[in-house]
C-alpha cells in the first residue's frame with residue numbers, strides 16, 4: 001500500500017527512462033494498437049452519426065457544467081429522497097475522512113472496491129490503510145496493480161504496462177498474501193489468469209459487507225448512479241454488500257435519465273471498442289430487500305470548481321474517462337502512464353492534473369508540454385475536448401510564471417528577428433556565412449536535437465535573397 | 476491569378492529550394508506569384524510554446540502584410556493551420572484583429588489545397604521517376620483536413636510510384652519545441668516513423684511540411700538509411716526538362732542536389 005506517484009520526476013526525465021524500457025514499450029505498443037483499431041472500427045460503422053453523437057455529448061456536458069450548482073442540489077435532493085445520504089467533500093483529505101468514518105461506523109475492517117478513478121485520485125486506499133481498514137480492489141487490472149504494489153498506468157486498464165508473464169508472476173507471488181492463493185500450476189494463458197482472479201475474488205465478494213465505488217454518471221433528476229464495467233465484478237460489489245459508499249467527482253452529473261442515451265453509445269465504443277457495454281449497473285438510493293440497504297454518496301470537489309473558473313480549461317471537466325485519448329496518443333504509447341506522475345495519464349492527464357492540482361510543482365508545469373500537439377486526442381475524444389487548445393493555454397500559464405529565463409530570452413530573440421524583414425534578412429545572411437561552422441553535435445538544449453538527428457545544411461542563400469536578385473534580373 | 480506567397484520563416488531560411496519550387500510550379504501553371512517583402516513568421520512557435528503575446532504581434536504583422544491578397548499560398552501545412560485555426564483564437568471577440576482574421580483566413584491555403592480546390596488541378600504536369608511515400612503531417616491532416624488531395628496530386632505525377640506508408644497518420648514526433656523539450660520521446664516517435672518510411676522501400680519520403688521532414692530526414696540521415704526527404708512542392712515542380720528539386724536552370728548556383736537529370 002506504499003505505491004504513490006510522489007517522487008516521480010517531471011515528465012521529460014521520467015519519459016527518458018520509460019522510452020528505454022523495452023518490455024513496457026512492447027506491451028504498450030501491442031495493447032494500445034489493438035484497442036485503437038477496435039475503437040476505430042466500431043466508431044467508423046456509425047458514419048456521420050458519430051459526429052452528431054459527439055456534439056450532443058459535448059453539449060450535454062457543457063450545459064451541465066454551466067449550471068452545475070443547480071444540478072448538484074437537484075442530485076442531493078433526489079438521492080436523499082430515494083433513501084441515500086449525500087456528503088460533500090471539498091478536497092481529498094475531507095473525502096478520505098468521510099469515507100473512513102462511514103466504514104468505521106459499519107464496524108468492518110475489510111471493504112471491496114469497484115474500480116474508480118476518483119478514489120485513486122484521493123489515494124483512498126492509503127488513507128483507509130492508515131485507519132486499519134483494508135481495501136480490496138476487484139477490477140482485474142486494478143487487482144494486478146494492487147497485488148504487484150504497482151501504480152496504475154492507464155484509466156481503463158491500470159495494468160496495461162504489464163504482459164501476461166509478469167501478471168502470472170505477480171499472482172503466484174502475491175495472491176496468498178491477500179487471500180485465496182493462485183493455483184500452483186498457473187500458466188500465463190489469459191483464461192487461466194482470469195480464472196485465478198475469479199477464484200481469488202469470489203470468496204471476498206461473499207464475505208465482505210461494505211463496498212466502495214465511484215460512478216461514471218450521476219443522474220440529477222432521478223438520483224440514479226451508473227457504473228459501466230466489463231467483468232461483472234463491479235456488479236458483485238454493488239449488489240452483495242450491506243453498505244455502499246460511492247465517491248463521485250462533481251462533474252459526473254448528467255441532468256436527466258434520458259441523457260444517458262447519448263453516453264451509453266459514446267462511452268463503450270470509445271473506451272473498450274464495444275458497441276454496447278457488458279455490465280451497466282444503476283441504482284437509485286436504497287431498495288428494501290434488494291441490494292445494499294445503506295447508501296452514501298460522497299461528492300468530491302478536489303480542485304474541480306477552480307477548473308470551472310477557467311473558461312478555456314474547464315472543457316477538461318467534460319471528460320467521461322473513456323481513455324480513447326490515451327490509446328491513440330503517440331506520446332503515451334511510448335512512455336506509458338507512470339511518467340505523467342498522476343492517476344490521470346496521457347493527454348487528458350496532461351491537461352487535467354495541472355489544473356486539479358493548481359500547477360503547484362515542477363511535475364505539473366512539465367505536463368502541458370508532454371505533447372507534440374498532433375491533435376489525435378481531440379480527434380477521438382467522444383466529448384470533443386480540444387486537448388491541444390487547453391495544452392497551449394496551460395503553457396501560457398507556465399510561461400507567464402517565474403523562471404524559464406533561457407526560453408524567455410530565446411523567444412524574445414526570435415521575436416526580434418521576426419519583427420522586421422530587414423532583421424530576418426540580416427540573420428539569414430549571418431547564418432549563410434556561418435553555414436559551414438555548424439557542428440554535427442550541438443551543446444545544451446540544442447543537443448536534444450543532435451543526439452539523434454542530423455541538422456540540415458544551412459543554404460548559402462535564403463529564399464528572400466534569391467527572390468530579390470531574381471526580381472532585379474527579370475524586371 | 477495573382478498569388479501571394481507566404482514562404483514561412485523556416486522555408487525562407489533553411490529550405491529555399493521549396494520556395495523556388497512553389498514559384499516555378501505556380502508560374503508554370505500560368506499564374507503570377509508575388510512575394511510581399513514584409514513577411515517574416517506566422518508566430519506558430521511562439522503560440523505553441525505558450526508565448527501568446529508575441530504570437531499575437533506576429534499575427535497582426537501577418538495580417539497587415541497579406542490583407543490585400545486575393546489568395547495566400549503557404550508551402551507548410553502547420554503554418555497554414557496556425558493562420559486558419561489559431562489566429563481566430565488570438566484576438567478577443569469583436570477586436571480589430573479578429574475581424575481582420577475572419578476576412579483573411581479563408582483566403583489562406585496550403586499549397587496542395589490551393590492546387591486542388593482553387594486552381595482545380597490534380598495533374599500539374601510534373602515528372603518525377605522515383606518511388607515515393609507520403610507522410611500526412613498532423614496539422615495538414617487534422618487541422619486543415621487535406622484528406623486525399625496530396626495523394627491525388629502525387630498519383631498524377633508521371634513516372635512517380637506512390638507507395639503506402641504504414642502508420643501514416645501517426646505523428647512523426649517533431650512538434651516544434653517538443654523536439655527539444657521532450658527530445659527522448661520525440662526521437663522515439665521519429666524512430667518509428669523513419670522505420671516505417673524505410674520499410675516502404677521508397678527512395679523519397681515527402682510531406683507538406685519541411686519542419687516535420689527536417690526531423691524525420693535528420694534521423695534518416697543519421698542512420699545513413701539511403702532514403703531522402705523532399706517537400707511535395709519540389710516533386711510537383713519537377714519536369715522532364717527542368718530537373719527536380721532545386722532551382723530552375725537559370726538560377727542554378729545554389730543547387731544542392733540535381734536529382735533527376
Ligand code: SF4
Pocket residue numbers: 270318319320321322323324325326348377380381382383384385
Ligand atoms: S479526454 Fe476525451 S478521449 Fe480522453 S478520456 Fe476523457 S473523454 Fe475520453
